[in-house]
Amino acid sequence: MADYDGFADRYDRTADLSPTRVPIEFYSVFKLLGDITGQDWLDVGCGTGIYTRAMRRRGARRVVGVDLSPEMVRIANEAEANEPLGVEYLVRDAAELEEIAPFDGALGAFLLHYSTDRKHLDRMCRGISRNLAPGGRFVTHQLNPEISTAPGYYRPYGIDFRFPAHALKDGDGFTFRFDAPNVDSPEFGIHYWSRPVLDDALAAAGFRDIRWVMPELSPQAAAQPDADRWQDYLDRPICVLIEATRS
Secondary structure, three states: OOOOOHHHHHHHHHHHOOOOOOOOHHHHHHHOOOOOOOEEEEEOOOOOOOHHHHHHHOOOOOOEEEEEEHHHHHHHHHHHHHOOOOOOEEEOOOHHOOOOOEEEEEEEEOOOHHHHOOHHHHHHHHHHOOOOEEEEEEEEEOOOOOOOOOOOOOOHOEEEEOOOOOOOOOOOOEEEEEEOOOOOOOOOOEEEEOOOHHHHHHOOOOEEEEEOOOOOOOOHHHHHOOOOHHHHHHHHOOOEEEEEOOO
16 A cells, blocks of 8 residues: 555645545535634645645635645645745644644544554544644544445545455555546555544544534535536545534
8 A cells, every 4th residue: 555655746636636526525624614714723634735725725824734744745835835825834643743833723634544543543633632722623524434335436436445345343444546537546545433433532632512514515516417426425425524622
């Protein structure tokens, strides 16, 4: 299985080519984030800075992106140099995240399912919590515990999974690859976590008011003649949203 250093220069293309990114993922994430004008946000697992830059453009006062991959952070810094927005990027492991600042919010798009065991998951949650001011929000785009394991189910939506033969249980590892035109994607490894385990890990890290939110189709996409193409995905989305508040 590959890591993201070797895929960093191609990663942004998956955002451009993945059919669900704009009409479902971006729309749902930013709807849940709401008005972030004047707030300070931490983007954990920021990758090449797609969400980091978008939060700054949407009025956040300070945005800091952290990612384990030096190559991802290098590309994010190149984007900042080409179009300065005042975004900061740091190479950091989410599971070993020291206190950077008391942020108003933290975003983790595709984050917690990279934890390899329960202790790793707990460390991620604690690292995020220690960087939030009391009452600060954590919003994450997390692998759906009810994901479909039917072969090829998500191929029309730009992702192909290889699941274990048995029913998924907490901590199980499996792989996915981007299935988009002209993207030579390796396989990436992630891990399955059920809702009770995720809720428990967040609560143990000091979060309350944990809320699960299903993704939605943007009004613009819903108004198109082919809007029914999204129904299978919306019935069993790859990722759902979780919102939690630091006590």
